[in-house]
Amino acid sequence: MAAQPVGGQKPFHVVSPVLESLPLSKAAGTKVFMKLENVQPSGSFKIRGIGHFCQDVRGRALPEPPLSTGGNAGLAAAYAARKLGLPITVVVPSSSGPTPVRMLEELGATVEVYGKVWDDANRRAQELVKTQGWVSIHPFDHPLVWEGHASLVRELKDSLEAKPGAIVVAVGGGGLLAGVVAGLHQVGWQDIPIIAAETQGAHSFHEALKAGRLVTLPDITSVAKCLGAKTVAARALECARECQVISQVVEDTEAVRAVERFLDDERMLVQPACGAALAVLYSGRLQRLQSEGRLRAPLASVVVVVCGGSNIHSGQLRALKSQLGME
Numbered sequence: 185m186a187a188q189p190v191g192g193q194k195p196f197h198v199v200s201p202v203l204e205s206l207p208l209s210k211a212a213g214t215k216v217f218m219k220l221e222n223v224q225p226s227g228s229f230k231i232r233g234i235g236h237f238c239q240d241v242r243g244r245a246l247p248e249p250p251l252s253t254g255g256n257a258g259l260a261a262a263y264a265a266r267k268l269g270l271p272i273t274v275v276v277p278s279s280s281g282p283t284p285v286r287m288l289e290e291l292g293a294t295v296e297v298y299g300k301v302w303d304d305a306n307r308r309a310q311e312l313v314k315t316q317g318w319v320s321i322h323p324f325d326h327p328l329v330w331e332g333h334a335s336l337v338r339e340l341k342d343s344l345e346a347k348p349g350a351i352v353v354a355v356g357g358g359g360l361l362a363g364v365v366a367g368l369h370q371v372g373w374q375d376i377p378i379i380a381a382e383t384q385g386a387h388s389f390h391e392a393l394k395a396g397r398l399v400t401l402p403d404i405t406s407v408a409k410c411l412g413a414k415t416v417a418a419r420a421l422e423c424a425r426e427c428q429v430i431s432q433v434v435e436d437t438e439a440v441r442a443v444e445r446f447l448d449d450e451r452m453l454v455q456p457a458c459g460a461a462l463a464v465l466y467s468g469r470l471q472r473l474q475s476e477g478r479l480r481a482p483l484a485s486v487v488v489v490v491c492g493g494s495n496i497h498s499g500q501l502r503a504l505k506s507q508l509g510m511e
Contacts, residue, residue: 197235197335200220200339202339202487205449208466211466212471227259228492229491230492233260233328234264234329235332236329238261250320251321252273253308253309254302254305261274265293271294272292275312278297301412302404302413324362329362329363334366337370337373348484348487350378350470350483351377351486351488352381352486354491357417361420361423362423374427379464381464388416390433392415393431396421398421399415401414406456407504434469437510438460438466438467439460439462440510442462446459453496453501454493458490
């Protein structure tokens with residue numbers, strides 16, 4: 185199903201399905217609905233915000249090529265640029281691996297591999313912005329990106345018969361979190377708790393919450409590279425002051441195990457970044473939060489944002505399990 189036009193322009197994202205998961209419901213002890221963002225045209229929720237941003241770029245008739253960084257964000261930007269007839273350069277870190285590079289090139293993007301992690305690639309992107317006069321498309325830290333992501337919550341309001349008791353999201357740089365909070369305000373659901381899931385080694389939001397200020401991790405050591413921002417957007421911390429945001433950090437093994445279990449349960453292969461959110465439900469953390477009084481018990485339902493699976497295939501899953509000593 186196509187999304188409705190906003191401001192006279194038809195968005196690039198689709199209205200993604202909201203389906204009840206019986207296996208996740210059994211594991212979490214409450215009804216769980218999946219918001220399936222892995223079926224978006226570019227493979228993740230990123231097309232919502234990045235597509236919205238690119239339409240704004242085209243609307244301003246800027247002649248310079250836009251530029252983006254990051255795997256899923258880069259794929260979304262390349263997809264949108266192709267639709268708009270814009271040239272685009274995507275800077276990715278070496279940790280992204282060959283799959284996203286190939287996919288980006290197939291979409292017609294110029295790809296530059298630079299640095300080890302996203303922060304390195306982003307610094308290179310900003311250099312190109314200054315030297316080439318290009319338009320920067322930040323993967324998570326821009327109001328237009330958050331505005332685009334907010335559409336996800338508006339769809340939930342239209343799809344669900346009742347307001348959920350909690351929403352589970354993965355947090356990398358904080359763009360999805362910011363968009364969800366924006367959407368909750370728009371539909372009057374700002375009292376819904378948000379469970380923000382990260383993997384150990386990519387847990388910059390968790391550290392920022394503990395410190396009460398932005399914290400930069402020394403390195404990204406998690407296998408969930410799509411969560412690999414050393415520092416989250418400042419807006420993510422502001423969101424935690426506006427809504428109840430509960431941080432949960434899972435181990436890489438839990439995230440990868442959740443990916444494998446979800447493949448068996450729902451026949452969908454997603455990335456370890458998404459596995460972090462699924463692990464909250466599979467691991468009993470939801471029930472623990474309820475027993476601690478941090479979440480209401482019982483909960484009417486829980487929504488988990490199945491955020492994406494474009495940068496994963498069966499061979500990578502096997503390699504991740506071997507790397508983590510899970511076989």
